[in-house]
Amino acid sequence: MIANKFHLRSFIAFIHDFIAIIVAWWLAYLFRFNFEIPADFQASLKENLIWIVPTQAIIFYSFGLYRGLWRYASLPDLKRILLTVALGAVIVPFVIFMLQLSALVPRAVIFLAPLLLLLIMGGSRILYRSWKERRFYSLRNSERNSVIVLGTGSTAINLVKDLDISPDWRVVGLLGDNPKKLGMRLHGVRVLGMISELPVWVEKLGVGHVIIAMPAASQSERRRALEMCADIGVKALTIPSYADLVSGKMTVSQIHDIGLDDLLGRAPVILDTEGLHDLLAGETILITGAGGSIGSELCRQIMAFNPRQLVLFELNEFVLYTIQEEFLSRFPDISLAFVIGDIKDRARLMQVFDKYQPTVVFHAAAYKHVPLMENENSWQAILNNVMGTYVLARVAIEHAVEKFVLISTDKAVNPTNVMGASKRLAEMVCQALQQSVLRAENKHIASSKTCFVIVRFGNVLGSAGSVIPKFREQIAKGGPITVTHPKISRYFMSIQEAAQLVLQAGSMGGVKGGGEIFVMDMGDPVKIIDLAKDMIRLSGLNEEDIKIVYTGLRPGEKLHEELVTENESALPTQHEKLRITLSYQVDEQWLAALMAWFAEQPALNDEEVRLALAKWVPEYSDKRTDNQSAPEERMEASIMH
Incomplete structure (x- = not known):
């Protein structure tokens, strides 16, 4: 027919x-x-x-x-x-x-x-x-949804062009922040007024949707636009991130609901691709904790640099199976090994390193949940995060691994909890091992040199165990959302940005001899209460629908996180989003004493672990109550560094 x-x-x-x-x-x-x-x-x-x-x-x-x-x-x-x-x-x-x-x-x-x-x-x-x-x-047009676009730049114009043939959307007007464009027609659509006039035009035109097409807008501008949409009861949408548009992964017409990463408003990471190709291309890369949020994203990012082989090392069987299913279908042309093992198990590590001979190791395996590690699990936290790091690092040195990248956390700075102190101790272990490698090299004992690189960053949006999945679950149940303190704040970044900067730091490490601590530019800290309110708005609700309840700071929890200690000076690097700090406070004798102490200990209880951490980590402060008194002045001074 x-x-x-x-x-x-x-x-x-x-x-x-x-x-x-x-x-x-x-x-x-x-x-x-x-x-x-x-x-x-x-x-x-x-x-x-x-x-x-x-x-x-x-x-x-x-x-x-x-x-x-x-x-x-x-x-x-x-x-x-x-x-x-x-x-x-x-x-x-x-x-x-x-x-x-x-x-x-x-x-x-x-x-x-x-x-x-x-x-x-x-x-x-x-x-x-x-x-x-x-x-x-x-x-x-009688069937399409009327929509107002916020923005009058090239991105907004491209969006109007794409939506002109869309079966779902009809752009009825543009709102911008440039008075000179008022009254102009951009691809046939009139610039109606300023963004601040949105409520007037929504009521006048009867639209139910607004698209925010301002990829270069700041976090505060995006939040203000979202709050305006929430106040007048219209659905706010946005375009893909600037990074996705530049990479060609998505087009401006692929609009979607606003997510928390859209509200961050962070500029895209510009990578030194030449340096990363030198580090990763044609090499065998091993990632511990490969099934976790950071570990799995690292694996995805590494694939873009065509490694010879990727070894995914993971203790959890289910998450390793899940990532195996994804990677075998997405990357059929790259050699992949999916290995179950414990980083504390030296025999298993020796078996894996003997077989695959990795040249670069990204160590992402760790226990990271602060309250869970604070009670009942403190000894396991330092066994896994400290002893596990030592065992893995020693095996890496013995197998002449070129780069060993430890993924640390801002909670390691002036730690007030077991998890943060264990990660700081892991940093110190790597720095002490770097000193032993350098000394052996100077004495012509070692045939090759392993370079240790440490990377600190804050909270990752949506990572396992973070506050965001918890808030999302509480909203789904109708509330309330529980926030520990009205003033508590944290640094946040997207998981893609975190993984990219870990790779970038890995390629840059070693310029000072190894053992450097790279600190990521985390932007401005975000108040958790603002985060909770944003998530309520993004769900199409308001604070009358979902209540916010304050529960008080938990044991070991800081009011504000820091990125460097008082004894560290963060210096700029050639990459604008990475700073470097050198703080060699430990040596081989210190490391030998720490390992001897581990060998002598039975399983310690939580209080014994905290007492031991106070000895081994000078910055550690166990404030079991009212630890929010960690001075804000110290945090501000650290940021200034």
Whole structure:
């Protein structure tokens, strides 16, 4: 049926052009003789058309003029018509000359007829398409959602162009922050006013959706726009992140609900791709904790640099199975090894390192949940985070691993909890091992040198065990949302940004001999209460629907996190989002004493662990109550560094 319908339309188009040839020649004669054609020329016109019409019809058919649909007529179709008419303008006079009809055909007609034919054939197609589109748009506009776009830059204009053919959205106006653009029409859509006038225009135009198309806007500007939409009861949407647009992963038309990472408003990470290719391309990379939030994202980011082999080391069977299913389908051309093991198990590590011979290790395996590690699990926290790091690092040195990257946390800075203190102790272990490697190298004992790199960053949006999944679950249950303190704040970044900066730090490490601590630019700290309110708004609710309850700080929890200690100075690097700090406070003797202490200990209880941490980590302060008194002045001084 579809084929028959198509053939019928092609036949009608052919008949139209057949008639157009006759009309064009007839009009040419009329114009030539001032609308009074002599009788002998009328007779010659009829005789000539017997030869002219079939000749031009054959040309039209041969050039495929009837393979498309008029409703989609476009510039290529007009070019094809122009070509066929021009060819006919050459062939038809040749036929007239060969048949010796030239005496009866005025020269003006020979030149005028093709022009008229081009006008009739092209014009009728364009008129038909315009008619169909007007009908289509009028019908479609009645079904599409009206939307106002916030933004008047190039991104907003591209969005308007894409949505112009969308079956779901109809842009009724633009709002911007540049008064000079007021009243202008951008791709046919008028700039109605300033963003602050959104409530007025929403009520006037009756729209139910607003698209925020300002990828370069700050976090505060995005939050203000979201709050405005929430206050007037319209659905706020946004475009993909600037990083996704630049990379080509997504287009501006792929609008979506606003997420917390959109509200962060952080600039995209610009990577030193040449340095990362030197570090990763053609190498065997081992990632511990490969099934976790950070570990799995690291694996995804590394794939872009074409490693020779990726070894995913993980203790949890289910998460390793999950990432195996994803990676085998997404990266069939890269050699992958999915290995179950414990970083404290030296024999298993030796087996894996002997088999795969990795040259770079990213150590993401850790116990990181602060309250869980504070009570009942303190000994396991330092066994896994400290002893596990030591065992893994020693095996890496013995196998001549070139780079060992430890993923640390801002909670290791002036720690007030077991988890943070254990991560600080892991940092110190790596720094002490770096000193032993350097000393062995200077004495020509070691055949190769392992470079240790430590990377600190804050909370990652949506990572396992973080506050965001907890808030999302509480909202789904109808509330309340529990926040420990009205002033508590944390640093946040997206998981993609965190993984990219870990890789970047890994490529830069070693310029100072190894053992450097890289501190990420986390931007401004975010108040958890603001985060909770944002999540309520993003869910389409308000604070009357979902209550917020304050529960008090938990044991070991800080009011504010810090990025460097008082004894550390964070220096800039060649990458704007990474700073470096050097704080060698430990050596081989200290490390030997720590390992001897571990060897002598049975399983300690929580209180014994805290007492031991106070000895081994000078910055550790066990404030079991009211630890929010950790001075804000110290945090501000650390940020200034």
